[in-house]
Amino acid sequence: MCETLPEELLHQIMAMCHFIDYEAFAHRSPEQLFAHRKETARLLLVCQRWRRVATPLKYEMAIVTSEAEASVLATILSRGRVGSYVKKLRIEGGFGRALRTILSKVPNLLYIFISLDISSEAKVAGLCAGLKLVNPQYLVLRDRRVLGNQTVRSVVDTLITCMKTLWTNVISYDHPYDEWVWLGQEFDNRQYCARTQRARDLARALVHIPKLQIVHVPRAYYTSEYDVVLKAVKNPSVQRIISWMPWQDGFIVPLDRYPRLRDIIYLPLPGPWLRPTYAAIGQGDPASLFPTTFGFCTQPHKLKRTWSDRWSGDRWY
Template identity: 35%
Template sequence: MLPDEIISEILSPALKVPEELFSDTSDVSPFSNYAPSTSAYLVRVVCKDWLRVATPLLYNVVVLRSTAQANALAIVLKQNPEFGRFVKKLRVEGGYGIILKATPEITDLFLSLAIWASDNTSGLCKGLPLVNPHRVILVDPWVAHPLKNQQLEALRPGQTVMSCLGSWKNMRIFNHPYGSRIAISNPVWAKRALEIQKALVKSRVHTITLSSTFTMIPRFIYSLCDIPSLQVLQFPRPLEEHAGRLVGQINGSSRLKKLAKYTLYQPLSEHSAAYAEPDITPSLNPNFTPMQSAPEETRERVWKRVLFFAMYVEELRSPSFSRSPTESHPSRLPILSVSTYFHSLALPYLCECVLLTPQSASGIQRRLQEQPHLGSFIRRIFTTSEQFSSSIRDATRYLFRHAINLEVFIPATHDRRQRISTEAFDLLAKTAGHSLRELSATMDSVSASSLKSFTALRVLEIGGFKLCVSPTGFPPDALKTLHTLHIHCAVLGSILGIFASASKLVQVHGQKLQYLTIDSPREFPVLYLCPNLLELEILADCDLVKLTPRVPHNSLFKIIVQFVPTTIKEMEFDPAMFPALREIQIRDLKWPTNERDISKSRIVPLAESLFQRNIKLTNDEGKHWVPRLKTGRVRKG
């Protein structure tokens, strides 16, 4: 039996809401995510001891984002009044105040003035005077036009909230909702800032935290200096370009200078900017050679493994990893200068990944002209340009001629495929056709004989508008190992016209294709030709009803489309025809982040309908809809 203190330490990381999330004043709530609720960890399925310890942790911080959540929590607190004393921090993102009379021990209160006409703030108006928090965080959303409605008027400055700011005797810290933008924005915000100042004059607040970024000191800031109890006016770190002006304005007021606290950008000194040299104790025997007595093969294997990590080869194999030296990943060149032995072992790692840009192209070509043998070390080439300039063309030709062991040729970013000529493509096929595993490029034309040379190619991504292959010359044994095919723009239509069939390319490879990207599936029966397909990405408009096969497709796990469907009917397909389908991803999908937008969304009912069929509807980040705002759960929504 574990002591309660140990159980609490175990459960705290899973059940507690971090302070930085609770106090986050961003325009989009950090709780509008779609990760599993932390209450899913609730330990009643473990034992009563864990439930007893977990309950105070679960209710310590409460976040309310829907009427259903507020009502569900009110029912729980009515049935278990003692739970109300566990609530120390309450974040209310809307007009949900029904629980305030049951939570007398609140120390931290977060209130949002994002109140719509459909909200009901009567519970807040009645409940706010019943609590007495130590810290209050007030947020007023920056929108094109300030919100105005009867429900907000009952709370807004001059009404309930302002009355409470002056009467909460325990309030010592107040997070102000406004920044310097109110000086040039709608006068409604300036009026509300003045009302807040008048209310705080009656309070005992000693610290006001300003969360908004300041480019200048607005008038209401000087008014805050007249609050008798105020001791600290905490400014956020100013933008570097505005720091001088802000400091000058602060120093120009003796009262403001006395109260203001802020952190400025400090330029790094030469000492702090320099990379720290490791503190290494000098060897007692300067003539000692590590592993001198070990066999040469063993010594080489060990040092290669050490250098692999020292030169962060694995990280550089990712195209998104920075090629510029940083403090955490300094230049690798000094390693090659340690000794001739280190140079010979580390040089292949230095040359393994090449970043081809318009700026680096000439230098790469020059280096290969001077030392052609370096080409054999190149395994990956990442490109950053779609241009077909002379420097890029010449460098590409040299790389393809000498990179005889090349495995990957892809863009550093997905939408920047390098254009390569027919001549360069044929050269690549001759020199690296046996080793190339992944190719992503825009090509003017491709010959059938060149395709046959790629015996190791697994992933092929083609961009552009021309793909000219002889109708009779496409060999059926070409691209034997291909399992992923991405064809962008109108390329697929060209292939279909050339082969004069239901796409001879897909017919030949359809049985082994697992991942396919096409412009439109309407031209041919893609699912019939690709019975083992796991993932299908469609670049144009997609009507899943028309995509549905006549017989069940037993492998398709995921469908990716680019646009939210125009009508829900486009997604009303027969799930029996896709028994393995578990995810439909929509690239441009933006999930609603508050109760009002959820009620107006046409995609949310579709997501919930698909979820009942065990199919997740996800956005570009892979986040699927969680109908938590309607289920009555209390925590993150």
């Protein structure tokens, strides 16, 4: 029966099998993506027709987790049109010169994920040079270990330059740092200074991205003076600030100074939902669900810490 299906229909069916949503792509761990890649690889083994249809879909999302993988992928993408298939690219560190080759061969790249878990011994010249060759729409950053070395700083500086001057297509930015999770914890002074500086520099860069529409943050209901939320709201093109974390215990957001936050801060609604569902904190009337779900205040106060193991261990760090 499969042999009689029109190729266009077969392509649509396989596209659904290969589809990866934003949450899976942006997750702190690539394990889900590895499992998905292994599962869909079986489609290539059915017959030559399936292999021809599925090959472009296979390369729509690429992951680089080592220098060896970077070298292999650079060779593959240099063959014919393969590089033009890549739309989502996830780079888990600095892996030598091959990253420049990879980034130079993906003209249709839409999503890019950069992990800042980069050791001081890593060679990032290829990554820094390659980042200047692409112009993605979606940027996802993650920084689990928060290493305080100059190697990471050079990558962050390159990202900020790209965000402010070179990447004219960026409409979505996913911030890696959560102000709340650092309160009350003891960290190495160098690590703390590096993390603070990176978080503030990246947040300041958001004001200069002309087409930026969506900013993802760990939690949008807690803000400090230099928080990414208060920088993003100053960009008139930003339409949504989406919180990964659901509301817990209250808000510390300066609604008096930034009333626009009511319309652009979006929080996950209580589930269960088949897919995550969000709503702005200013939506609804007093009889609706939102005021009872999203309580907030304009004056800082001490909140009960409810950062769960599921989120701290599974989502971010």
